[in-house]
Amino acid sequence: MINLEQRFLTFQFLSRNVIKLLTQFKTKMPTYNLKINGKSQSVDVSADTPLLWVLRDHLEMVGTKYSCGIGQCGACNVHVDGSAVQSCLLPVAQMEGKNVTTIEGLSEDGSHPVQEAWKEIDVPQCGYCQAGQIMTASAFLEKNPNPTSSEIKNAMNGNICRCASYSRINEAVAVAAKKMK
Amino acid sequence: MSTLIPSKFSRRAFIRTSSLAGGGMLIGFNLFTACKPKAEMPIDISKLNFNDFNAFIKIADNGMVTIFAPNPEIGQGVKTSMPMIIAEELDVPWNHVHVVQGKLDTNNYTRQVAGGSQSIRFGWDPLRQTGATARQMLVNAAAVRWGVESSECTASQGIITNAAGETLGYGDVVKEAAKLEVPENVGLKDPKDYKIIGSDASNVDLDEIVSGKPLFGLDYKQEGMLYASVLRPPAFGKKLESYDDNVAKAMDGVVDVIKFGDKVAVLANTTWRAMKAKEALIAEWSDNSPMESTAMHDKKLLALLDGNEFNTLRADGDVKKAFKEADNILERTYESPFLPHNCMEPMNFYANVTDERIHLVGPIQTPEGTANRIAEMLDRDVADIELEMTRMGGGFGRRLYGDFALEAAEISNLAKKPVQVVFSREDDMTAGIYRPAIKYRISASIKDGQITGYHLKEASINSNMYGLIPNFFPAGALENYQVDVAKYDSNITTGAWRAPYTNFLSFAEQSFMDELAELLDKDPVQMRLDLLQKVKGTTDERIQYSAERMEDVINLVVEKSGLRTPKDGVYQGFCAYYCHNTHVAEVADVVIENNKPIVKKVTVAVDCGIVINPLGALNQIEGGVIDGIGHSMYGNLSFEDGTPQSNNFDRYRLIRMKEIPKVETYFVKNTLSPTGLGEPALPPAGAAIAIAIHKATGNRMYKQPFVDQLNKKELVG
Ligand code: FES
Ligand code: FES
Numbered sequence: 001m002i003n004l005e006q007r008f009l010t011f012q013f014l015s016r017n018v019i020k021l022l023t024q025f026k027t028k029m030p031t032y033n034l035k036i037n038g039k040s041q042s043v044d045v046s047a048d049t050p051l052l053w054v055l056r057d058h059l060e061m062v063g064t065k066y067s068c069g070i071g072q073c074g075a076c077n078v079h080v081d082g083s084a085v086q087s088c089l090l091p092v093a094q095m096e097g098k099n100v101t102t103i104e105g106l107s108e109d110g111s112h113p114v115q116e117a118w119k120e121i122d123v124p125q126c127g128y129c130q131a132g133q134i135m136t137a138s139a140f141l142e143k144n145p146n147p148t149s150s151e152i153k154n155a156m157n158g159n160i161c162r163c164a165s166y167s168r169i170n171e172a173v174a175v176a177a178k179k180m181k
Numbered sequence: 182m183s184t185l186i187p188s189k190f191s192r193r194a195f196i197r198t199s200s201l202a203g204g205g206m207l208i209g210f211n212l213f214t215a216c217k218p219k220a221e222m223p224i225d226i227s228k229l230n231f232n233d234f235n236a237f238i239k240i241a242d243n244g245m246v247t248i249f250a251p252n253p254e255i256g257q258g259v260k261t262s263m264p265m266i267i268a269e270e271l272d273v274p275w276n277h278v279h280v281v282q283g284k285l286d287t288n289n290y291t292r293q294v295a296g297g298s299q300s301i302r303f304g305w306d307p308l309r310q311t312g313a314t315a316r317q318m319l320v321n322a323a324a325v326r327w328g329v330e331s332s333e334c335t336a337s338q339g340i341i342t343n344a345a346g347e348t349l350g351y352g353d354v355v356k357e358a359a360k361l362e363v364p365e366n367v368g369l370k371d372p373k374d375y376k377i378i379g380s381d382a383s384n385v386d387l388d389e390i391v392s393g394k395p396l397f398g399l400d401y402k403q404e405g406m407l408y409a410s411v412l413r414p415p416a417f418g419k420k421l422e423s424y425d426d427n428v429a430k431a432m433d434g435v436v437d438v439i440k441f442g443d444k445v446a447v448l449a450n451t452t453w454r455a456m457k458a459k460e461a462l463i464a465e466w467s468d469n470s471p472m473e474s475t476a477m478h479d480k481k482l483l484a485l486l487d488g489n490e491f492n493t494l495r496a497d498g499d500v501k502k503a504f505k506e507a508d509n510i511l512e513r514t515y516e517s518p519f520l521p522h523n524c525m526e527p528m529n530f531y532a533n534v535t536d537e538r539i540h541l542v543g544p545i546q547t548p549e550g551t552a553n554r555i556a557e558m559l560d561r562d563v564a565d566i567e568l569e570m571t572r573m574g575g576g577f578g579r580r581l582y583g584d585f586a587l588e589a590a591e592i593s594n595l596a597k598k599p600v601q602v603v604f605s606r607e608d609d610m611t612a613g614i615y616r617p618a619i620k621y622r623i624s625a626s627i628k629d630g631q632i633t634g635y636h637l638k639e640a641s642i643n644s645n646m647y648g649l650i651p652n653f654f655p656a657g658a659l660e661n662y663q664v665d666v667a668k669y670d671s672n673i674t675t676g677a678w679r680a681p682y683t684n685f686l687s688f689a690e691q692s693f694m695d696e697l698a699e700l701l702d703k704d705p706v707q708m709r710l711d712l713l714q715k716v717k718g719t720t721d722e723r724i725q726y727s728a729e730r731m732e733d734v735i736n737l738v739v740e741k742s743g744l745r746t747p748k749d750g751v752y753q754g755f756c757a758y759y760c761h762n763t764h765v766a767e768v769a770d771v772v773i774e775n776n777k778p779i780v781k782k783v784t785v786a787v788d789c790g791i792v793i794n795p796l797g798a799l800n801q802i803e804g805g806v807i808d809g810i811g812h813s814m815y816g817n818l819s820f821e822d823g824t825p826q827s828n829n830f831d832r833y834r835l836i837r838m839k840e841i842p843k844v845e846t847y848f849v850k851n852t853l854s855p856t857g858l859g860e861p862a863l864p865p866a867g868a869a870i871a872i873a874i875h876k877a878t879g880n881r882m883y884k885q886p887f888v889d890q891l892n893k894k895e896l897v898g
Contacts, residue, residue: 029433045451046433049451049453050453053451053452053453056399056452057408057450057451057452057453058451060402061393062393062395062399062400062402063392063393063394063395064393065397065399065525065526065574066399066452066527067525067526067527067574067606068606068829068830069605069606069829070606070829070830070831072829072830072831073525073830075525102393103392103393104392104393106392107392109392110388110391110392115391115392118387118391119383119387119388119391122381122383122384122387122796122797122800124384124386124387124390124391125800125801125804126524126525126526126572126573126574126575126576127384127386127390127396127397127572127574128397128524128525128526128574128575129525129574130390130391131390131391131393134391153838153839154839156838157837157838157839159838160525160830160835160837161525162523162524162525162575162577162835163525163575163804163808164803164804164805164806164807164808164811164836164841165800165803165804166807166837166838166841167803167807167841167843167844168800168803169838170838
């Protein structure tokens with residue numbers, strides 16, 4: 001429906017009445033069944049809505065952060081079937097049948113080894129990027145439990161920290177790797 | 182070596198206590214404002230009421246302490262360091278103290294601002310005095326209960342003990358303490374007895390941050406709240422002519438479209454819907470003032486530097502004469518671009534304007550000023566406003582400006598609905614209040630191998646350096662010294678950016694010093710130390726820095742960086758700078774890898790007085806150094822036809838994990854009052870790496886970002 005509407009954009013002369021007519025025939029929003037942090041959730045949203053905004057605005061799980069919206073910063077990273085991905089780029093329609101884990105579901109009480117390491121090293125400054133950093137690090141360590149220092153840097157390079165808490169992030173990932181053994 | 186600076190103001194003038202209905206005691210005091218050193222305090226205590234205070238501590242009857250502090254947290258750690266200072270003097274375990282972020286109740290909190298690294302500098306005395314006063318009152322209350330002299334009692338870790346060994350907890354006597362007179366003479370601890378100050382404490386919001394709890398402005402939700410995405414002029418200098426919202430209004434979730442000024446807001450029930458519908462607005466714009474570009478700014482600023490239209494901020498001796506009599510003159514021009522702040526959390530604010538009250542929630546560094554402006558804009562009483570501050574996902578100066586809060590209030594007022602204005606990243610980068618482009622021209626006159634004169638000229642967009650800066654190094658060290666400034670008025674909005682002016686001036690001045698030392702065939706460190714000798718014992722009260730403290734950081738960084746024992750293939754750049762009351766020296770180590778200079782390590786020596794929380798301080802310094810390197814290397818926002826040429830991180834390069842050096846920090850140990858750390862480590866970093874890059878490649882850096890120059894040149898390893 002939106003695509004149709006957007007196509008009309010090129011016809012700037014389109015009259016108000018035509019649009020009114022169009023909106024009267026709006027179909028009901030599709031329903032998507034999602035599995036988030038082990039729980040089934042259903043949401044009525046348009047197909048193009050990114051997972052990020054479904055989490056933040058529809059489900060009010062605001063731990064996953066918005067910063068660039070174009071896959072450049074990693075602030076919105078979540079796990080989808082165990083891999084860290086940028087939720088701002090994932091249309092909800094592609095999420096059915098997938099297991100999504102957000103920072104809220106990484107552990108019950110903030111005791112995931114990566115979270116523990118983050119606390120031990122006192123990583124955050126403003127803290128805004130840290131949920132994304134933690135999600136990237138935790139998915140990475142599941143796949144590579146014995147990372148070298150340059151593997152850690154590579155894995156974390158997609159996450160921007162504007163406060164530049166990078167050295168501590170680096171250190172915390174190494175500490176977390178030890179804790180996960 | 183150092184002495185404790187005595188407190189300069191009377192305790193009675195800023196502390197008042199009262200009992201709390203539910204038990205416990207409330208102590209009002211003033212942070213940051215009424216307590217400026219040297220201020221006379223002709224205040225009659227009996228006339229003070231609680232509205233005269235901007236901060237409070239509450240001691241509950243279980244002995245737990247709450248600080249209601251007005252200071253917004255922007256990641257510089259004051260939410261951790263303030264309770265540490267109170268806990269130290271009150272003598273309770275530091276985890277018995279926590280901070281509650283004060284709401285802006287305009288009656289109770291005045292002058293709330295975070296910026297300029299001043300929070301701890303101005304908070305140090307009032308926080309200690311308040312803690313010590315409360316402890317004394319608790320001890321006095323216990324002494325009365327026991328019928329002994331209070332001098333026979335001691336307090337430690339929340340427990341009062343008398344000569345007979347009996348004990349009472351703070352909570353046991355707090356009710357009685359609240360009724361006692363505020364004591365006049367209360368001793369502060371000797372720094373050598375500190376148990377909490379100087380020990381590592383983690384960020385107080387750590388648990389919440391790592392588990393993704395709602396803390397930030399964008400996390401705020403309210404029943405019935407709509408999200409507003411705002412279409413702003415696409416270029417500085419454009420005005421809204423007309424717009425068509427038919428398509429936008431027909432889109433899912435869109436509730437309203439509102440025009441205000443030259444902007445149009447789309448209100449929708451989710452952020453995504455609001456952003457999408459904003460893209461569907463069709464607007465016509467007109468050009469009302471010249472469309473500016475980076476090429477035009479370059480021309481204008483260089484013309485200013487070549488011209489004679491300057492404001493002289495400081496002139497010692499006779500610079501003209503010194504230059505006329507010189508046998509040699511070094512003159513260099515340094516250039517920097519506009520920079521956006523790029524806080525990771527884009528600008529946002531919640532407002533609900535109703536006839537009864539105005540409720541505002543969000544991340545802001547200047548709550549009081551913003552509330553006043555909103556009251557004025559809406560023609561309302563400021564007492565109708567309740568402003569709550571959230572944690573901020575970065576500030577760097579951007580959140581000093583309340584433009585986004587004003588937008589929220591205006592939209593809510595017109596729509597009669599609660600709204601949260603959310604900037605997309607594109608909005609955030611293109612509707613910024615930028616660090617202005619600045620150019621410096623520095624020249625020095627040389628006679629008989631000595632520096633005889635120094636002339637600094639600044640050409641900047643919209644505003645010039647603040648008045649204290651001309652009194653930084655090398656002011657006072659040279660007989661003939663002059664600082665001149667000029668500006669070009671642009672329609673591009675500009676403002677403070679982490680370490681305003683010094684963030685670039687340090688690079689210009691310290692690079693120049695290095696080149697000057699090279700020209701004079703002097704050791705660059707020794708040249709600085711020689712200049713500092715001349716400032717020692719100065720009677721010039723305008724001089725801001727201390728030659729002795731500068732010497733300390735220089736000697737420390739030289740020792741720790743191995744500057745005197747060079748290693749093959751490692752090129753070191755040295756820089757020493759004073760700003761924001763803190764002295765910092767840095768040495769950058771650069772190596773050549775794949776024909777490119779790579780910054781491997783930065784050694785930092787800092788004199789910030791007493792280090793309250795070393796763990797937090799190290800984080801601030803590392804962050805500042807890396808921020809300084811990142812922006813010197815890559816930061817650049819250019820303009821074409823009034824439009825910023827980058828609007829998201831795909832076209833704006835921020836430093837990332839793979840580009841960071843190791844940062845090693847050393848503190849000068851002394852017992853001087855603490856100064857701020859949010860900013861001072863940033864300015865020297867650009868110069869230190871530029872000087873190291875020169876050593877490694879033979880190329881001097883004169884223009885930021887360096888990466889443009891490094892990509893152009895054939896580098897010799
Ligand atoms: S918000 Fe998704 S990558 Fe930046
Ligand atoms: S801690 Fe502020 S952006 Fe990473």
